[in-house]
Amino acid sequence: MRLLTSFLTLAALLNAADSLPKADTVLEKYVEVTGGKEAYDKVHSSISSGTMEIPAQNIKGTVTVYNSEPALEYTVIDISGLGKMEEGTDGNVAWALSAMQGARIKEGDERAAALKSANFKNRAHWQEFYKSAETVGVETVDGKACYKIVLTPKEGKPETEYYDKTSGLLVKQTATLKTPMGEIPVETSVSDYRKEGGLMVPHKMQQSAMGQQFQISIDSVMMNAEIPQDRYNLPPEIKALQAKAK
Amino acid sequence: MKVLRLICVFLSLLPLTGAAPLTPSRRKLDIDSFEFVWKRIQDRYWDPEQLEGKHGGLNWQAVHDELLPKMQSAANESEALGVLENMIGRLHLTHFAIIPNEVYSDLDEPSGGEGITGLDVRVVDGKPLVTSVASGVDARPGWEIVRIDQRKLAPVLDRVARMYERATIRDMMLVRAVTARLDGPVGVPVEIEFLDGENRLLKRRVVRVRPRGEVTRLGLMPAASVWYESRKLPGDIGYFTFNLFLDPGRLMPAFEEAVKTCARCAGIIVDVRGNPGGLGVMSMGMAGFFIERTDQQLGTMYMRNLPIKFVINPRQPLYKGPLAILVDGLSASTSEIFAGGLKDLGRARIFGTRTAGAALPSVIEKLPNGDAFQYAQANYLSDGGKALEGAGLQPDVQVENRREDLLAGHDRVSEAAVEWIQAQRKGN
Numbered sequence: 001m002r003l004l005t006s007f008l009t010l011a012a013l014l015n016a017a018d019s020l021p022k023a024d025t026v027l028e029k030y031v032e033v034t035g036g037k038e039a040y041d042k043v044h045s046s047i048s049s050g051t052m053e054i055p056a057q058n059i060k061g062t063v064t065v066y067n068s069e070p071a072l073e074y075t076v077i078d079i080s081g082l083g084k085m086e087e088g089t090d091g092n093v094a095w096a097l098s099a100m101q102g103a104r105i106k107e108g109d110e111r112a113a114a115l116k117s118a119n120f121k122n123r124a125h126w127q128e129f130y131k132s133a134e135t136v137g138v139e140t141v142d143g144k145a146c147y148k149i150v151l152t153p154k155e156g157k158p159e160t161e162y163y164d165k166t167s168g169l170l171v172k173q174t175a176t177l178k179t180p181m182g183e184i185p186v187e188t189s190v191s192d193y194r195k196e197g198g199l200m201v202p203h204k205m206q207q208s209a210m211g212q213q214f215q216i217s218i219d220s221v222m223m224n225a226e227i228p229q230d231r232y233n234l235p236p237e238i239k240a241l242q243a244k245a246k
Numbered sequence: 247m248k249v250l251r252l253i254c255v256f257l258s259l260l261p262l263t264g265a266a267p268l269t270p271s272r273r274k275l276d277i278d279s280f281e282f283v284w285k286r287i288q289d290r291y292w293d294p295e296q297l298e299g300k301h302g303g304l305n306w307q308a309v310h311d312e313l314l315p316k317m318q319s320a321a322n323e324s325e326a327l328g329v330l331e332n333m334i335g336r337l338h339l340t341h342f343a344i345i346p347n348e349v350y351s352d353l354d355e356p357s358g359g360e361g362i363t364g365l366d367v368r369v370v371d372g373k374p375l376v377t378s379v380a381s382g383v384d385a386r387p388g389w390e391i392v393r394i395d396q397r398k399l400a401p402v403l404d405r406v407a408r409m410y411e412r413a414t415i416r417d418m419m420l421v422r423a424v425t426a427r428l429d430g431p432v433g434v435p436v437e438i439e440f441l442d443g444e445n446r447l448l449k450r451r452v453v454r455v456r457p458r459g460e461v462t463r464l465g466l467m468p469a470a471s472v473w474y475e476s477r478k479l480p481g482d483i484g485y486f487t488f489n490l491f492l493d494p495g496r497l498m499p500a501f502e503e504a505v506k507t508c509a510r511c512a513g514i515i516v517d518v519r520g521n522p523g524g525l526g527v528m529s530m531g532m533a534g535f536f537i538e539r540t541d542q543q544l545g546t547m548y549m550r551n552l553p554i555k556f557v558i559n560p561r562q563p564l565y566k567g568p569l570a571i572l573v574d575g576l577s578a579s580t581s582e583i584f585a586g587g588l589k590d591l592g593r594a595r596i597f598g599t600r601t602a603g604a605a606l607p608s609v610i611e612k613l614p615n616g617d618a619f620q621y622a623q624a625n626y627l628s629d630g631g632k633a634l635e636g637a638g639l640q641p642d643v644q645v646e647n648r649r650e651d652l653l654a655g656h657d658r659v660s661e662a663a664v665e666w667i668q669a670q671r672k673g674n
Contacts, residue, residue, distance in 0.1 A: 057465035081464030082525075083495030099498040100531045102561030180557040211549060211623075240562060 023133035023149045026163050031124050033168040035199040040124035042198060044069050047225045050203075050218040052077055063216060072232040073118035088232060089118050095238045103237035105245075109178040112155035129153060138165065141172045142189070157183075169193055169200070177209070184209055197223025267322055272615070276326040279613035280317045283330055283344070284310050286611070287337070292550050292624050309336050327617070334621075339636075345618040359431030360469075361454025363438070366520065367391065367428070368574070368647070369420035372407065374399055375649055376440075380458070384450055385440060388653030392447065393439035394427040402427075414603030414638040417575025418522075430454050443653045462493035464525075472497060476504040479515070483667055484508030485660075487517035491524030491580040498531055505535045506563045513568035513667030515660065516584075519598060523579025526556065532584060534561040536569050536593055544587025545628040554624075556583060568670040569594040570663035573641060578602035583626065586639045590630035596641040597663045603638035 031037055045068040052063045061079030066072075074088040085098040094106040094114035106114055116122055116129050126133070133151045139162060140146065146162035153159065162172040170190055177184045186209040190202035201221055207214040234242070268276065288297060288306055296303030313333050320326040327344060334342040364380025374391045391399060406423045410416040430436060435453045442448050459473030474488035474497055486504045488497060508514055516532075529544055537558045544556040571585045571594045582601045588594035606622040613619050627633055645662045 054465065057467075059465035081462055081493065083498075098494075098531075100494040100525070100527050101559050102531060102534050104559050180559070181555045182553055184552070184554075210552060210554065237562075244562075 020135045020137070021147065023135045023151075024127075026135060026147045026149055026168075027126055027133060029168040030163055030170055033200065034123075034193070035195075037124045039198040040120075043120065043223050045223075045225055045227050046197075047220075047222045047227065048201075048218050049220050050216060052079070053215045053217075054212055055215060056213060066227050066231050067118065067120070068227050068229075068232065069120040071115050071119040073114075074231055086235070087114070088234075089114050090232050090234055091115070091118075093234060093238065093242070094118075095234065097235055097237055103235070103241055104180075105238060105241055109156040110180075112153070113178070116153060116156075126151070144171060146171055170202075196221040199223070268320060268326065272323070273318075273320070273326075275615040276320060276323075277314075277317055279326075279615040279617065279619075280314065280330060280333070282611075282613055283333060283619050286619065286621060287334070287342075290550065290621070290623055291337075292548050292622075294550065304336055309333060326615070330617075330619075339622070342622065343620045344613075345620060347616040347618075359429065359434070359454070360457060360471075361430050361432035361434065362425075362457050363428045363436060363452045363454055365391075365428060365438075365452070367421055367424050368576075369403060369417065369424065370646065370648060372403060373649065374403065374420075374424045375652060377647065377652060380455075383452055385438075385452075386443065386653070387655070388443055388649050388651075389448075390441040390649070391424065391428075391438060392441055394424075395437055397427065399424060399427075414575075414600065414636060415578075417599070418578065418602045418604070421576060432456055459489065460493065460496065462496075464492065467492075474500050476500060478508075478511075479660075479664060481664060481668055482510075482512045483664055484511045484514040485517065486514070487519075489521055491521070491526075491528040491584075494525065494528055494531070498528070501532055502535065502561075502563070505565050508565065509563055511565075511567060512671045513570060513663075514565060515570045515572060515663050515667075516594075517572040517660070518577045518581040518585060519572050519574040519659070520576045521578075521581040522576065522602075523581050523583075523604075526580050526583060529580045529584035529587065530556050530558050531561075533558045533588055533593075535563065536565055536588065537591065538564055538566070542591055543629055544583055545590075545626055545634075548625040548627070549623065556587065558587075568667045570666060571596050572659050572663060573598040573601050573639060574646075574659075575599055575602055575638075577639075578604040579606075582634045582639050583628075586628045586632070586634055589639065589642070590628045590632070595643065595663075595666060596639065597643045597645055597666070598641050598659045599644065599646050600638040600640055601634070603634060603636045605634040 031040065047066050049064040051060060053060045059079060061077055063075065063077045066074040071089060071091045075086065077085045083099045087096045094111045096104045096106065122129050130151045130153050133149055135147050136150050137148045138145055139148050141162045145165045147165060149161045149163065151159045151161060156178065157176045159173060159175040161170055163169065164171050173188045175186055177186050186207060189206045192204040193200040193202050203218040205216040291297055293301065295301055297306035299305045313329055317326060317329045320329055327346060330344045334344065364383045365376050365385060366378040367374050368377050376385055376387055376389045376391065378387055379385050393399065402423050403420055406419050407416065410419045428436060432454055435451050438450050438452055440448045440450065457471035459471040461469050462472050463469045470490055470492055472490050472493040474486065476486045479485050484504060486501060533544055537560055540560055542558045544558060547554045547556065571588065573581065573585050573596055577585065578601065582605045585594065585596055589596050605626045606624055611619050622635065626635060643662050645659050647658050651658050
């Protein structure tokens with residue numbers, strides 16, 4: 001009986017492996033259903049703004065993300081009672097600045113993750129940022145059967161993404177965020193895809209980290225917005241850190 | 247409640263009360279409370295493997311199965327409370343506690359309202375002494391408060407002192423018992439009987455006013471007034487004090503400015519006496535002005551399966567001179583993390599009295615039977631590997647203001663820090 005059970009289990013596993021699509025097929029389908037490579041390549045900048053919330057603590061604030069190619073980003077989060085928290089990259093230096101913690105230049109895996117996140121090509125040209133991608137199974141997320149893909153970046157720890165088998169859309173991501181405070185597991189669920197400038201963009205994100213739930217709702221996305229280049233200039237506090245390090 | 251909600255406190259086991267037989271409905275509430283407490287610990291204790299007997303822990307399920315029949319057969323409230331205390335006592339962690347309903351109300355007396363009298367109080371040798379007086383209030387530091395609105399303080403303080411006899415939060419709870427009676431609705435007067443410097447009884451009618459500082463709100467935390475003072479002391483010494491680690495948008499730039507204007511000072515004193523804490527992240531931000539290396543940390547907080555390092559981010563302007571931090575039994579949570587971490591790093595010298603030993607993020611929840619359950623959601627070890635919780639931070643220089651000091655206008659703690667800074671200057 002035990003032998004038969006083992007055989008059936010093995011057969012099921014082999015069948016499952018056979019039926020799983022390759023990761024690049026799943027990732028390419030995502031690019032396709034969210035607008036296609038051509039549409040991605042037509043986007044050169046974006047401004048997204050919305051709200052950020054920690055519902056359990058009734059903490060609310062605003063978030064605005066400026067993004068320009070190739071890998072320029074400036075994010076500002078303003079939370080009542082905590083003040084302004086800024087992050088960004090000029091394509092080379094990744095940094096963070098807040099009244100609470102002061103100025104900080106990101107290094108190593110943390111810098112690599114920031115630059116990858118800021119890069120416009122990280123979806124349509126994912127091969128430039130990941131060493132490998134593998135479909136490891138099918139799991140149900142929020143009632144939807146999803147392909148589970150493990151992506152190993154060129155720098156940093158593997159990330160796991162879950163793509164809806166039916167729609168092809170990304171619904172969840174788990175990753176380990178490397179910060180000076182330690183390695184923090186983060187789970188992000190994305191939903192409410194809407195068309196913005198030729199691309200389907202998620203407007204709701206629910207993040208779970210350090211026992212807290214964060215909700216981000218995007219109210220507006222402006223694709224190919226005019227963003228002055230100096231938007232991405234390093235703040236004086238970051239320049240001072242660079243000067244000190246020399 | 248303001249302070250109880252804001253701070254992370256440790257409570258020792260409390261005396262048992264009540265011997266009336268249990269009604270069936272009360273018994274059910276006690277059993278529900280038992281299950282509530284057991285499950286909270288099962289779900290939220292920071293090291294779940296310890297609850298499975300690993301790392302020197304215990305079998306938490308076995309504790310449940312052993313004690314549930316005792317709760318089911320408890321003869322009275324006292325026995326039921328004893329079963330709950332027995333359960334959390336198995337953890338051998340002093341910052342988990344069952345707070346009987348009547349004690350909870352003793353510490354959170356009646357007045358309600360945000361008005362304050364402008365009197366700062368500490369209980370020294372069992373006597374509630376005024377330590378500072380807001381302008382416009384006719385009282386003096388060193389006066390003893392005997393009675394507030396007809397109510398004698400001595401019996402209240404005796405009771406609280408007995409309850410917290412072995413607890414590091416004793417000083418905090420004693421002061422809490424006084425301020426709970428002093429505070430009340432804004433504009434409503436309170437009659438206070440003092441013993442003045444010549445031991446004469448004096449009555450004063452003090453109208454409660456809004457707390458000093460600016461009101462800040464952060465999520466569900468109750469609105470809090472945050473104030474700070476920054477000044478230069480004689481001998482070219484910078485002095486900065488503040489009441490809460492909150493409102494970083496206003497407090498941090500003020501702190502930065504204080505450090506900047508003191509770049510060439512003989513020393514800096516940061517006074518966190520009476521400061522119950524607030525946002526832990528601010529301790530790292532403030533420490534950054536005094537630490538040059540990037541690999542330093544104040545300590546580590548162990549949440550469930552997740553260590554969070556309290557890493558110091560060095561920032562400008564960096565101050566390298568002598569740093570003194572003043573603490574007392576009301577310095578808790580983030581204050582202890584800040585002072586304890588910098589002490590362990592050898593960067594600050596600590597003056598005052600033992601801190602509250604209440605560093606952890608903890609929660610107080612009402613139980614179905616009306617008691618309250620306080621539990622910590624994390625463990626915290628300073629950089630030197632010391633647990634602050636339930637132990638407090640021992641200052642390098644133990645010094646306290648006695649009544650005669652206050653009456654003579656002295657602040658012995660601050661003076662000791664000044665002497666040390668001056669000695670450093672001479673030494674250099």
